[in-house]
Amino acid sequence: MRTAVFFCQVGDTSPLNVDSVAKYASNLPGVEHVEVLGVRPPLDPPRIAERIRTVRIDRIIIAGDQPGFFKPAFTRAMDLATRSPQEVFLAPFEAWGAPGEDAEERAKAIVACACRGVPFTLAAIPAKTPVHPATLVIGGGVAGIQAALEIADAGKQVHLVERTATLGGHMAMFDKTFPTLDCAACILTPKMVSVGQHPMIDLITYAEVEEVSGSPGAYKVRIRRRARRVDVSACVACGICAEVCPVRVPSEFDAGIATRKAVYVPFPQAVPNAYVVDGDACTWVQTNGQKCGACARKCPKACIDLGEQDRVEELEVGSIIVSTGYEVFDAKRIDRYGYGVLPNVLTALEFERLTNASGPTGGRIVTRTKQYDKRTKQDVWVFQPDGPSPRSVAIIHCVGSRDSAYNPYCSRVCCMYSLKFAHLVREKLPEAACFEFYIDMRAFGKGYEEFAERIKAEGTHVVRGRTASVQMVGEEMVVRGEDILQDRLLEFPVDMVILAVGLVPATGTEELAHRLGIQRDPDGWYAEFDYDGNPTETQRGGVYVAGMCQGPKDIPDTVAQASAVAAGVLRSISSGRGSGHLASLTLSQIEARAKTLSRPT
Amino acid sequence: MAIRVNPLLIDDLERYGAEDVQKCYHCGNCSAVCPHTDETFVFPRRSMRLLQMGLERKIEGSLEPWLCYYCGQCSTQCPRDAEPGETMMSLRRWLTSRYDFTGISRLFYRSPKAEVLAMVALGLVVGVGLVAWGLGNGGDIRVYDGERAFLKSHHVHVFDWGMAAVLVGLLGTNAARMWWFIMYRDKESRVPWWLYVKHVLLLPYHFFTQKRYAECGERKPWLLHLALMLSYVTMLVLIMFFLGHMQSDTWHWQAHLPGYLATLGLLGATAWMMRGRLKKITPLHRHSHESDWVFLVQLFVVAFTGILQHVLHRTGQPLAGNVVYVVHMMAAVPMLVLEVPFSKWAHLVYRPLAMYFAAMRREVLRAKVPAPLPAGARRVQAA
Structure with a gap:
């Protein structure tokens, strides 16, 4: 088949030497014409059609970072030239891992496969490798828990490494799940307990992955167990240590709206249910044993060892599941919303804790009140269970999402959790007015649209239009925004503002990607092997991604993906063979395989 | 009279400087940050909308471009880089060429x-x-x-x-x-x-x-x-x-x-x-x-x-x-x-x-009965 290859870039070409790839392409069998068109070239279908006719081309390959962008022009040109418009193939570099390590070789392989009409993912399958039966799960949120349980229930060993002192992740902080309004803890805590008690799960909390070596199927992982300073097996969580501890710091579990002691249990349902000493806050640790030490003296089981050091241990595993989750967007970056300055502007996670029955106010929705702090001799704004209820609440969507200045992507869950918040506000404070400011309501899942309609019917004012600012006007907090459907500019005096902050990859995502040798998307999330066909594996064999760390998703999708990952791991363990590292494949190997796969022309 | 749509309006406006009108997804951020928006004249989003819909006659009769002095707040905060401020500027050029019956202005701006x-x-x-x-x-x-x-x-x-x-x-x-x-x-x-x-x-x-x-x-x-x-x-x-x-x-x-x-x-x-x-x-x-x-x-x-x-x-x-x-x-x-x-x-x-x-x-529109507001909300008054 007489083939033409056109190179068109949407973005910057610098990571890749396109000319060298073009030269390679011109030597491929059947390639009659190669043209480098550059970045976002103006494409004129009649002129391309003329070229097609003069060179007598039957097939077109568009190569570039996102070649799909240019496909319509070439399809039209083929049609104009009375060739089959079906014979336009794409060689997408970005989707299949170039630029990445050895981008040029990869790009050549991608072009070679496209010229033979073979999907790259079919030709570029690394050789199978033997698989060690143990699995490492990094991250103990709902994704990690689900994957670990699936694999362990199948009788295979799992090591679950969690950075914080407890399992649970973000889901443990939530009050309700959308759209069913089920209690999040009622779904999650039984799973957490199962993990804690499972004979096949080795739960390693307060630890981090320090180094990964070895090859697919036989990884050696070095894990640093940070000093917990409390013996987990002995601690019965009686709480006497926390009673005597004099240090107060913001609680991570309560998203910073309440405080905890330096020795603490993250939340009452924590797994393992044992205390932990925060070395960064503990007076004894910070003064090298000069001061305090009250908890160790008072502990009736003598299980606190404040002098404990980090320990490093090595594990051998065949597969690694990455489920490191996300963090919320830092709302302080958008100063026009006044987060961090105005006391009653909250992020979604803070509101989640405020409305949670296990939160600092026992689930009562109140505004912050000023209180005199004797220790610092300053007024501080705190949530008190008997504080005043807000008379009106504004919820602002898309904070940090769908914005070229911050995150260009949609964080996918914010619309729905915002609607859930509106429901909770109206349920707990029927007298309060609640305003939702949205751009587009993305209610995409099963039952979501119905949920959105229900919230509107419940009396929440849903205003189309993202607000511009939250400001104090005298004593009032005023949200200013355009009501687009009514074409008018309005001001809303409110007592509380909830920012529906977007999601960003968890801190340490970049380092971990480096340690594991896996790639990340331009947005920072871990890159899956093939978005449509293989969304759980990565380019490195035996390393899987589950949950938010691969891209924003809601709880049902996270759980589904975690189970899918478990299926992939179990498949490789039971067959004894798993996929290897794509980077280990040479160009000639991919070429050879593409040749055998392609039908002789 | 029937509303006529000019589908090439945005392409035409490009020659007066506006480049990114199509990027706008109507979040309303620009109108809300604009120091000049008031209850009668809500812009620049309204102009962006009219442009996207190709409502040439409505734009010819619109005052909004002349009420904008291009402080640039809207463009700075636009989440889509749609440059509403520059669009208003281009609309002023376009309107200048429309007010001129000789066509000389149109020729000058476009060439x-x-x-x-x-x-x-x-x-x-x-x-x-x-x-x-x-x-x-x-x-x-x-x-x-x-x-x-x-x-x-x-x-x-x-x-x-x-x-x-x-x-x-x-x-x-x-x-x-x-x-x-x-x-x-x-x-x-x-x-x-x-x-x-x-x-x-x-x-x-x-x-x-x-x-x-x-x-x-x-x-x-x-x-x-x-x-x-x-x-x-x-x-x-x-x-x-x-x-x-x-x-x-x-x-x-x-x-x-x-x-x-x-x-x-x-x-x-x-x-x-x-x-x-x-x-x-x-x-x-x-x-x-x-x-x-x-x-x-x-x-x-x-x-x-x-x-x-x-x-x-x-x-x-x-x-x-x-x-x-x-x-x-x-x-x-x-x-x-x-x-x-x-x-x-x-x-x-x-x-x-x-x-x-x-x-x-403004005086004429104020006398009309406005649509009801959501409870608690209020109109933004003219500065």
């Missing part, structure tokens, strides 16, 4: 080459004409003032008044067309006659104070703009009424002192504005259309040659003075005859008119 060529051609005609006139009427190129002067001030004076008549005629028809588009063509846009009387003082008020620009965040651009405008008006008055005093061998402080001040103002303000555009200091400066440059460079050249011929005359070099005088006229005449009615200059008429119309429109 900077044609604009410059026309300026040069007219400049040459003026130059040749002046030289021929000066020599043909017994003038001596070595004499600046008096009976044997190369360019006699009373001749230039008559010439100036003729030019002014042309100018007022053109600007007047353009302003009339603006009124027709905005205040009369559609039945619902008409207002009772007594409102025209009631608000008429707004015209000189906004012309001389440019108060609305001052409400646009920072005050510095307003001061600069005001200085330029006042200098320009001062100069115009001096030339139209006191040319004899200006162009004589004796000192007339009542004419010369304001003349020097105005020259300083013109040179300083244009230089400062060119610096801003070169360094791209504010959002306004990030996009410079060719017409913006023509405006500034031409004004600078006119002011500079104007003061130069004066200095040469005063320092006893009448020959050089006369040559520069001709050059000055070669720059000034195209500016007044072509730039003022057909290009960026025209906004000196449209801006105050727009404020005048807006006040009437």
